[in-house]
Amino acid sequence: MEHKRVTLFAGHYGSGKTNIAVNYALYLRSLGKEVAVADLDIVNPYFRTKDSEDDLAAAGIRLISPQFANSNVDLPALPAEAYGLVENRGAYAIMDIGGDDRGAYALGRYVPYLKEENDYQMAFVANPYRPLTATPQEALEVMREIEEAGHLPFTAIVNNANLGPETTAKTVLDALPYLAELSAISGLPVWMTTAEETVAAELQGKVENLLPMRLQKKYFDLPEQRRAPPPRPLFG
């Protein structure tokens, strides 16, 4: 798998950008690289990179978050230090962009630097199980809207086909024709496939360039939704 100096994850909202950004950062770090992650999500104040702050810090990864992330302030503010990530070419940088074209507006200001350095991957995160991108054509439409708003063309696709806790190897494999078509109509390669680690284990040898992901446990997960053997009995 090829790793550019700057990797940007963008796509339809709820496609899995934040989970992928965090896990890709941890992966690069495991290869011994110096890595920093920037949370540039100006759209969604819930469930963001900052939720993984402790995991990233423990791995020695710098996280740059907007000042108001996870607070009650609903301001689309960008962190000033994000410029440093783009300008300072010493470390690998991962940028988590907010959903859809509205999220991509945050991108424009960094584009001149990214283009000048010309060592970036602009990755479109695709999940065919999201209803508003249920067809490759709808995904391509979202792709074009993001490119127009962010002034940066995509260079690759990330296959993040998943149904949350119900995801199986079949879920991912069933999505391969969709990804092939999206790749064909967009002219972009499928750069990697991401899957929760137990699902990824089943996909070894069946899918190329696999990134196993460790997903955060949430306080609202139900007993029956947890991956570990569930406590018994489940329902009375």
Place this chain on the structure above:
Amino acid sequence: MAERVLMKGNEAIAEAAIRAGCRHYFGYPITPQTEIAAYMAKKMPKIGGVFLQAESEVASINMVYGAAAAGARVMTSSSSPGISLMGEGLSYIAGSDVPAFVVNVQRGGPGLGGIQPSQSDYFQATRGGGHGDYHMIVLAPASVQEMASLTVKGFNLADKYSMISMILADGTIGQMMEPISFEDVEVEHYDKPWALTGTECKRKHNIVNSLYLQPEILERKNVERYEKYKVVEENEVLYETYMMDDADYCVVAFGIAARVAKNAVVAARAEGIKAGLIRPITLWPFPKKVLRDAADQVKSFISVELNMGQMIDDIRLATECRRPVTLCNRVGGMIPSPAQVLQSIREAAKGGN
């Protein structure tokens, strides 16, 4: 579209509304429910429906009133401060006995409060919300699947009883993503002979109005409305019970709090404490009977809420104060952890009977 889809709670409401036949959405954006409006903005024009971003919540609810009076399946959605702005319109709709579907994805209050999840609009929703004597049917989903199924149910009930039905959700359920399907969508159709559809000079004109010049008539209208509410209370109560068969301690929680509580009940059972859960799905009508019956079985109740203690009053009323009811809560956008709920169950168990 695949059989199973991965959706946010807010999106599930929007898609379910469309499948329930809603073609009129009026609203004004507010976190944490803006995805409902965004979804409608994207979909409605493609299916011949109306999406209109009004200039305010006051305008939105009056557009809902107008479309409802014309017999349309219509909805709006907002979050706590926006629902307060709609109070007058909700009361007018209730006073005119027309059906409407309203979504409140609650955030912390009072005032501008915050954008994180809350259940502090329980009083407002279950007591009507605006001025005057009236009720809304209040539905409290605890999963993304229920966001969809209770939306369909909400439209059906609104038309069936010609009244407002409201989804009372919270920021977390609005924002969280889960796999769901829409196979259980069953759209019911009810005639609306009172609707303002144009007489074509073939019938007497209809009037939709909440103003009555004669107090005797206004009194009669109020009494008749409460006769209807009695029927709703008899027929439309929804709740879930979990491990209640042999429970000594009953946790009562709705929405996101019920998910946390369910984990705590499992943990308490693992410690040998016989805990169970009653989850009201309709907050109005409140599941009084199952709670009254539970009061003959359990030693105490624990109300888990994301507010300073609101549903706890309804538990005390329903159980006629036969057993102690304690409160386990967080507020201001915070959520109790399963460990906090477990601790409350332990304390209840220590207190014995």
